[in-house]
Amino acid sequence: MNESFANRYFRAAVLYALIGMSWGIYMAISEDHGTYPAHAHLLLLGWASMALYGAIYRLCPKAADGTLPRIHFWLAQAALVVMIPGVALAHSGHAMGEPLAAVGSLATILAMALFALTVWRGTAA
Template sequence: MQGVARNFFGLAIIYALCGMALGLHMSITHDHGQMPVHAHTMVAGWLMSAVFAFFYHLFPAVAAQRLATVHFWLSAVSGIGLLVGLYFLLGGNAAVEPLVAISSIGFYASMLLFVFVAMPVFRRA
């Protein structure tokens, strides 16, 4: 695995470790107030990043495109901003709501960019 595929898979591993650590923390403390953050970390972070990694691994010509690198950075920055912001928002800090909103839009934009990058592969098949 190389390039963007490797970057996405490394990010997926980090998301998985963070999501699982948060899940363990909630279980140990019996405080499940951060369940939405845990779910977003595991699905939007771990699962989506792993899927992106395997897509780019399977289609190295697509991974070599500049848009694939843009996709990685948009996904990484907005995803981390979303999860950190959501953690503090659910912890009672309403001031981070704009960060959550902007990061959510950025993360959605990264998915739209992935659709734009991936659709030609499906059209050829």
């Protein structure tokens, strides 16, 4: 059961990779790099971090026990889909981007705190 739990992170990570890389290619073709911090964080939090979360849960299966890791998964996804459009909007001059980026960032670090808890709990013995 825990083995298949990690798969959801891998499935999410590859989708974020495809979207993030497409965004990069779009920036390169359009010669408008204005939203690069959103591209960068979509790939760093969506592709790299989600893949790491999944790999760590696969390496430390005890950390994936219980409901906390499930809450972590959904909080991390919700945080990312709020934060990234927020950063993109903020970098293209839309006032509503800042609050979205702020809420998404705080949710992202909250998700990381949950992850830290699950990893410490699951690797204590």
